[in-house]
Amino acid sequence: MSHPNRPSLPEALVLALLALALAGCATGGPLQPAAPEHMAVPLMPPAFPPQDIVGRWGLAAYHKDEDRPRIEVAAAGQCKQPYVITLGPTGGVMMHLADQAKAEELRLKGAPGNKTYIGPEGEPAGAQDREVIAFDGRVLILRWMDSEVQGRYGTMVYVRCGPEGAKPPAKPKAKPKPKAAPKPIQPPIQQAPPAR
DSSP states (O other): OOOTTSOOHHHHHHHHHHHHHHHHHHHTOSOOOOOOOOOOOOOBOOSSOGGGGOEEEEEEEESSGGGHHHHHHHHHGGGGSOEEEEEOTTSSEEEOOTTOSSOEEEEEEEETTTEEEEESSSSTTOTTOEEEEEEOSSEEEEEESSHHHHHHHOEEEEEEOOSTTOOOOOOOOOOOOOOOOOOOOOOOOOOOOOOO
16 A cells, blocks of 8 residues: 655655755765965066067077077078067066967066066966076077977077167178199100210
């Protein structure tokens, strides 16, 4: 005999599970460990001010470290169509991010270990940042932090161009080879007089 107000077995199971779930919510459930706080990298002054990289640059890139000297020469050859870095409106520099056609204002961000990064506002070494590998005033070398972007674009080499309109330094002319001295003329061989 069935009771019309009594729930069937599947309905009873669903109701029991629902009651347990609600009871767990009411008591707060098991304690979850707190998520570890993000360790912020302290923001430090960059190794050089933004105005030090403002100017016209020849640009090229390499994927293998042994190619760097050759690529620096190639970058210097790009000054006919220079990459121009200007100061941004709020003290950063106007440069391009990966895959972006329009330049935007980026920050120079210092980090521990005397490292400097160039990228959008935020902590240093972010996914869109580039690490400054070397900078001596004439050559700037940047490596992308995102390994996928680094794999596509390579390590960027910027070589400072001369002032706009300045002609590149003339290549030294090869000295003409001195003309070879004429060979001395030998007197004809004297023949001995015939014997008598």
